[in-house]
Amino acid sequence: MSSDYTEMWRDLGLDIDAHNALLNALGEGYQQVFLSQKNRPAGMQYFDFVMSEVHGLRIKELIDAKAEGRIIVGSFCVFVPEELILAVDGISVGLCTGADFGMDLAEKYLPRNTCSLIKSAFGFKLSKVCPYMESSDIIVGENTCDGKKKAYEEFGKLEKKLYVMDLPQTKSDSGKALLRAEYKKFIQALEEKSGRKITVESLKKAISIVNNKRKAIHRLAQLRAADPIPISGLDALLINQVYFYDNPLRFTESVNKICDELEERIARSEGVFPKGTPRLLVSGCPMAVPNWKLPFIIEQSGATIVGEESCVGERGTRNETDLTGSSVDELLDNIVERYFQIDCAIFTPNPDRKNHVKEMHKKYNADGVIHYALQFCQPYDIESHGIEEVLESEGIPVLNLVTDYSQEDVGQLSTRIEAFIERING
Amino acid sequence: MSSDYTEMWRDLGLDIDAHNALLNALGEGYQQVFLSQKNRPAGMQYFDFVMSEVHGLRIKELIDAKAEGRIIVGSFCVFVPEELILAVDGISVGLCTGADFGMDLAEKYLPRNTCSLIKSAFGFKLSKVCPYMESSDIIVGENTCDGKKKAYEEFGKLEKKLYVMDLPQTKSDSGKALLRAEYKKFIQALEEKSGRKITVESLKKAISIVNNKRKAIHRLAQLRAADPIPISGLDALLINQVYFYDNPLRFTESVNKICDELEERIARSEGVFPKGTPRLLVSGCPMAVPNWKLPFIIEQSGATIVGEESCVGERGTRNETDLTGSSVDELLDNIVERYFQIDCAIFTPNPDRKNHVKEMHKKYNADGVIHYALQFCQPYDIESHGIEEVLESEGIPVLNLVTDYSQEDVGQLSTRIEAFIERING
Numbered sequence: 001m002s003s004d005y006t007e008m009w010r011d012l013g014l015d016i017d018a019h020n021a022l023l024n025a026l027g028e029g030y031q032q033v034f035l036s037q038k039n040r041p042a043g044m045q046y047f048d049f050v051m052s053e054v055h056g057l058r059i060k061e062l063i064d065a066k067a068e069g070r071i072i073v074g075s076f077c078v079f080v081p082e083e084l085i086l087a088v089d090g091i092s093v094g095l096c097t098g099a100d101f102g103m104d105l106a107e108k109y110l111p112r113n114t115c116s117l118i119k120s121a122f123g124f125k126l127s128k129v130c131p132y133m134e135s136s137d138i139i140v141g142e143n144t145c146d147g148k149k150k151a152y153e154e155f156g157k158l159e160k161k162l163y164v165m166d167l168p169q170t171k172s173d174s175g176k177a178l179l180r181a182e183y184k185k186f187i188q189a190l191e192e193k194s195g196r197k198i199t200v201e202s203l204k205k206a207i208s209i210v211n212n213k214r215k216a217i218h219r220l221a222q223l224r225a226a227d228p229i230p231i232s233g234l235d236a237l238l239i240n241q242v243y244f245y246d247n248p249l250r251f252t253e254s255v256n257k258i259c260d261e262l263e264e265r266i267a268r269s270e271g272v273f274p275k276g277t278p279r280l281l282v283s284g285c286p287m288a289v290p291n292w293k294l295p296f297i298i299e300q301s302g303a304t305i306v307g308e309e310s311c312v313g314e315r316g317t318r319n320e321t322d323l324t325g326s327s328v329d330e331l332l333d334n335i336v337e338r339y340f341q342i343d344c345a346i347f348t349p350n351p352d353r354k355n356h357v358k359e360m361h362k363k364y365n366a367d368g369v370i371h372y373a374l375q376f377c378q379p380y381d382i383e384s385h386g387i388e389e390v391l392e393s394e395g396i397p398v399l400n401l402v403t404d405y406s407q408e409d410v411g412q413l414s415t416r417i418e419a420f421i422e423r424i425n426g
Numbered sequence: 427m428s429s430d431y432t433e434m435w436r437d438l439g440l441d442i443d444a445h446n447a448l449l450n451a452l453g454e455g456y457q458q459v460f461l462s463q464k465n466r467p468a469g470m471q472y473f474d475f476v477m478s479e480v481h482g483l484r485i486k487e488l489i490d491a492k493a494e495g496r497i498i499v500g501s502f503c504v505f506v507p508e509e510l511i512l513a514v515d516g517i518s519v520g521l522c523t524g525a526d527f528g529m530d531l532a533e534k535y536l537p538r539n540t541c542s543l544i545k546s547a548f549g550f551k552l553s554k555v556c557p558y559m560e561s562s563d564i565i566v567g568e569n570t571c572d573g574k575k576k577a578y579e580e581f582g583k584l585e586k587k588l589y590v591m592d593l594p595q596t597k598s599d600s601g602k603a604l605l606r607a608e609y610k611k612f613i614q615a616l617e618e619k620s621g622r623k624i625t626v627e628s629l630k631k632a633i634s635i636v637n638n639k640r641k642a643i644h645r646l647a648q649l650r651a652a653d654p655i656p657i658s659g660l661d662a663l664l665i666n667q668v669y670f671y672d673n674p675l676r677f678t679e680s681v682n683k684i685c686d687e688l689e690e691r692i693a694r695s696e697g698v699f700p701k702g703t704p705r706l707l708v709s710g711c712p713m714a715v716p717n718w719k720l721p722f723i724i725e726q727s728g729a730t731i732v733g734e735e736s737c738v739g740e741r742g743t744r745n746e747t748d749l750t751g752s753s754v755d756e757l758l759d760n761i762v763e764r765y766f767q768i769d770c771a772i773f774t775p776n777p778d779r780k781n782h783v784k785e786m787h788k789k790y791n792a793d794g795v796i797h798y799a800l801q802f803c804q805p806y807d808i809e810s811h812g813i814e815e816v817l818e819s820e821g822i823p824v825l826n827l828v829t830d831y832s833q834e835d836v837g838q839l840s841t842r843i844e845a846f847i848e849r850i851n852g
Contacts, residue, residue, distance in 0.1 A: 111807045111808060113801065113804075114804070143596070147572075147808070150804060153775055153776075153808070166598065169569045169592055174607045174608070177600065181600045345576070348576060348579060348590070350579075378573050378576060379575075379576055382536060382573070382576035382579070385535060385536070
């Protein structure tokens, strides 16, 4: 990090020692996982910089924005519409989770049989190491899975800024009505906290900003169809992760810039891995920073990742919000339409996800699918059976993995992934 | 069993050998757990008889009813209103689950990290040993927890009669509207399948029948406040389990009859255990037949159970449905009001359950609470933390247990329960 932010972190109430330990571990992991890669696009320098300043300069930006009267809204889920947050001139940030940190503290509040993502969020809170959480004015929880839904009851004891949004479980008319009612309530909460009213103008502007961000990330996704692939799966995942932290305009510009570079690479048949490298689609649970375990193993094992069917990836970013409408209510309808399409495994049934996995497999010229479920994540773990069935019926190789944030199973995962790649090659 | 039902079972498509093996195991378990108890009320003979014929005479009754054009509706959850089923002259039955049976088969469809209750339902289906499932015309699944919600997608592949009912997750206006819409849809499904229309008259009659059943079971619950306790926790649980299988009129009569007997016992200060026996409330996940593991251990360890804060128990049976109303729609409103009060851990937040546990503890003169969660049941497992906190703040001793349907941890559970009882005595 370029400056000393100790004072800022202390003001946020962070535990400086624990936070330094976390940053050191992250820095080392980043060096090993990202900076050691070969043939990286030059455009990754921007994202490396963002990551190096993710607890520094970006937090300073948030604090400066707060000083100007803007609100910070932290969330854990792609069902929280960034459009609405931007429309009150707020800043939307993804909250810390993704590391095997503070799990022992988390288990004082949660059963051991809780997924790593949830335990990690508690771990960050209880260890006082997440500047995003501490600088947020509202922290949005959402009733997705049972684990999160019930864990927020405990989280509310630790964090008074928690706001819980209910979510539907079926793609029915009642389900859609419930989502709309919840987004209405969320607008009210945002307006109250920010002191600003959402207008047709502010909402249209916000929708455009988010649509442009999605367009850019889609452009990136499509370039990964090329063989040789112009960018590693790890770097593409990183960009999808930075999506949740960065200033959206700057992010969009940087993604488009790297896309220009990747297009040139493709024109020159230049890639990060040799042509013919086995190509895998990863499908399943989201991977938040710094959860890079599985993609690192995959790309160390001689394959490359061509897409993420994930909330940190195409499940979260696909589909734009329609800009047509002349009232806030009409635009809200469009937002509901867009978000109601998200094919999260919390929905039952969830046929769209099966179709989307097949579609991504085809579009990005994948040779097989790795289904990734966090241990104790019942929605994705159970749904993997149906996904596997559909893919196998089409002759698509699938490897079903269940893991957590610890490093204990790295050897076992490597063995299974190498065997899967051999099977694809054979 | 008094007759040979082999032909009937074969007609239902049961696997006769596997079914015989199950019945033998059940019979032995029943002998050991129930018939070996001392000082049992004479009125238990009726329930022993029902249990001895639970796969025999009762199934014959169902089949005879079907021959008369009545429908059988099987379900797994107390959110499925028996009132509506009776109002089309249907028969409501609880479906088989509660035994460590066919788990290996179930794990071909479900992750190992799925709770025993769900795996058991699959085990019964895949082993072809549940005559209730096979004789049902409609099998109602419901979106309670993630485990069930997602498992029904797999179950639907095995069972074409599956009908899935969505449920809310919050006690909000939208939540109530969703429940009402789902009950409306359920009425339609019942009317279609039965060829009968629900009328004000048929619905009022059905509500009365179910209210009377609930009144009787409440009368029983209240008699357990006495010391010495006039009936064992095991026998009281059994009656709560039979609630889901028996003819409701005959059941109500039999419960009232045993209550008359228990009142006489109380008048004579006669009990099944000596006065001063430590008294425990069990709170948590439902225990379906033949899941008697925990109460058996508790009552073998020198304590008695004074109440079940459970869906198979007071959470499921408390609150009657208001009979006031002059249209089906008005009566449906009453049904929605009644069921919306159920304080299942799938709701967030769920403060009523905490209050109810405290209230039951007081009302039934308990000395402590055992919280019982099935392993991998995230709603109850996570909620146990808040329950424990509330009880401890009031000085009520709590023991938090997580277990499954296997017998592997019996020794460990016994040790913990004995230590808890010593703590209460000390």
